Amino acid sequence: SFVCVFAVQAHLQLILTETNGGRLTKPNSINPSIEMSTCKSIRMIEFFSGIGGMRYSAEKALQVSLDTSLETCQAYDISLHANNSYKHNFPNDSVRTKLVEQLKPKDLDGKADLWTMSPPCQPFTTTRGAKSLDSEDKRCNGLKGIIDLLTNIQEKPKYIFLENVKGFSGSQMIEEWHKCLKENGYTYKQYLVSPVQIGVPNHRQRYYIQCERSDRWKDETIIHQEIVKVEKNGVQKHLVGEYIDESLTADDLNTFLVSDEILQKNWARQVGVVSKADTATHCFTAGYGRIFHRATGSLLLTRESPEDDSVEQSPIDRSNMMQYSGQLRRFAPKELLCLFGFPSSFEFPDSINLENQYKLIGNSINVNIVALLLKELLVGDVKVGCNERLQVGGTKGHVAEEIDGNLMQLYHSYRWKMIPNCTGRHTCRDHSEVSSIPPLDLLKGIGIAKKSTSEFSASVNAVVDTELKEYQFQLPGRADKVHVIPLDTNNDTGMISFAKEDRGAYAHTLNTPSGFRRKLACIGIEVTSTDVRLDENFSQPTD
Numbered sequence: 001s002f003v004c005v006f007a008v009q010a011h012l013q014l015i016l017t018e019t020n021g022g023r024l025t026k027p028n029s030i031n032p033s034i035e036m037s038t039c040k041s042i043r044m045i046e047f048f049s050g051i052g053g054m055r056y057s058a059e060k061a062l063q064v065s066l067d068t069s070l071e072t073c074q075a076y077d078i079s080l081h082a083n084n085s086y087k088h089n090f091p092n093d094s095v096r097t098k099l100v101e102q103l104k105p106k107d108l109d110g111k112a113d114l115w116t117m118s119p120p121c122q123p124f125t126t127t128r129g130a131k132s133l134d135s136e137d138k139r140c141n142g143l144k145g146i147i148d149l150l151t152n153i154q155e156k157p158k159y160i161f162l163e164n165v166k167g168f169s170g171s172q173m174i175e176e177w178h179k180c181l182k183e184n185g186y187t188y189k190q191y192l193v194s195p196v197q198i199g200v201p202n203h204r205q206r207y208y209i210q211c212e213r214s215d216r217w218k219d220e221t222i223i224h225q226e227i228v229k230v231e232k233n234g235v236q237k238h239l240v241g242e243y244i245d246e247s248l249t250a251d252d253l254n255t256f257l258v259s260d261e262i263l264q265k266n267w268a269r270q271v272g273v274v275s276k277a278d279t280a281t282h283c284f285t286a287g288y289g290r291i292f293h294r295a296t297g298s299l300l301l302t303r304e305s306p307e308d309d310s311v312e313q314s315p316i317d318r319s320n321m322m323q324y325s326g327q328l329r330r331f332a333p334k335e336l337l338c339l340f341g342f343p344s345s346f347e348f349p350d351s352i353n354l355e356n357q358y359k360l361i362g363n364s365i366n367v368n369i370v371a372l373l374l375k376e377l378l379v380g381d382v383k384v385g386c387n388e389r390l391q392v393g394g395t396k397g398h399v400a401e402e403i404d405g406n407l408m409q410l411y412h413s414y415r416w417k418m419i420p421n422c423t424g425r426h427t428c429r430d431h432s433e434v435s436s437i438p439p440l441d442l443l444k445g446i447g448i449a450k451k452s453t454s455e456f457s458a459s460v461n462a463v464v465d466t467e468l469k470e471y472q473f474q475l476p477g478r479a480d481k482v483h484v485i486p487l488d489t490n491n492d493t494g495m496i497s498f499a500k501e502d503r504g505a506y507a508h509t510l511n512t513p514s515g516f517r518r519k520l521a522c523i524g525i526e527v528t529s530t531d532v533r534l535d536e537n538f539s540q541p542t543d
Helices: 007-012 053-066 080-089 138-152 166-170 172-183 250-256 266-270 333-339 354-362 367-378 405-413 439-445 455-459 516-522
Strands: 043-047 072-077 094-097 114-117 159-165 187-193 206-212 272-274 298-301 382-384 390-392 401-403 416-418 425-428 471-473 481-486 494-500 505-511 525-527 532-534
Touching: 043 053, 053 072, 053 114, 053 367, 072 080, 080 094, 080 354, 114 138, 138 172, 159 166, 159 367, 166 172, 166 187, 166 206, 172 187, 187 367, 206 367, 333 354, 390 405, 401 405, 405 505, 439 481, 439 494, 439 505, 471 532, 481 525, 494 516, 516 525
Parallel strands: 043 072, 043 114, 072 094, 114 159, 272 298
Antiparallel strands: 159 206, 187 206, 390 401, 416 425, 425 505, 471 481, 481 494, 494 505, 525 532
């Protein structure tokens, strides 16, 4: 099955380090005695909200790091298609179809802790034919309105986050924005980064500015061009093929095929083309599928053999594009959403046609990048690496312990909650989203295909079996079948799922070292470093 739930962020194993200065904090492995801030929820306003990319990013940044969620989110946009999509995916949020410059101070004063925005980029676009009117463009009126509102309200948001195209970073408009921030007590940190820098196969360089109403970044003077601290093992580059929906039917594929009429055009030689083996795609814009050019995004070459080289290694012959008839297609919206970091649960209403879906995605943001930056803004520094560890537990009857590898990847991919007084065991808060997904498919969908190496096996230089195995048990006296998947090579951690096979539903649980073997022993399943089997000496407890 095609499951795309922040798969790349799970691979990257994003770790948040200790912060101070009144910002949201989380205990870490260096000093587990650090207490969390009393602020456990965020009120958010999303201007120019589109399909909710900032909303998803903020939720991800908070839920992964602090086991909390947004308290409220108010969205503003003038696109009916965008607002309908937003409401479809966030039915409990307030979405208003209104120009930002029409808002009054009373609409915003004291209403939020975080403002996010992605103002119209056309005034700052540098592509051929763009007018680049900068602050003279009427589409800057929204941001100018926000500047006025921020100055005139009494209770201002503590945090502000803005995204735009690279051209914004050298514009007259940014000078007005910087001036407003300084006059209203904000310091800020700026970035100019692209998803390819964190392993996502998509070029989409954008300008980002994080703002806090404090002196946190008073000494910042440069625009950073690296988003994270990369550990010695580096960042894994992901292939385009990891984002392809293999479940597409022949009819679906025909919908996305590039017609011979297009391929016969002289300008067809200029289209961007990638294969599943490539590690980068061109930036996808609102014109994707309507305008065929590398400036709007890449087309996918469906080679006959998956072992073929990437287009980067073996460029296509552009002298006659008709030779690729029936082999070039657009990326499906679901595939683009995956590249952009949206969860698999996102869907467009039936009323939004294909071309408008492409337009809405092209106007959106990369959730992978923004979630990282919002974590830094709201929580603290972010690291990327393969040897990081995360401390969990310590409350609700759970012992404090560290996790890493696959277990941390699973922990970061979904929301989990501790089972009170049942140390080491967590149930999934995203049950409604994942209950229909079989355990192995769930893990493979977030990039877990092999066991991660345990400290024990690594320390003795043993040859270990890294194959991910699923064990199924029908236990006496239990209606539910038990699915067990160890996640490390010593079988100390894993996922235990309880299946109601008549309904095709699963209750997935995440289990740390203090809970995995203990729980299984309680139900008559014995775990060793090499096997998982029924305990022949187990006797069912009696009343």
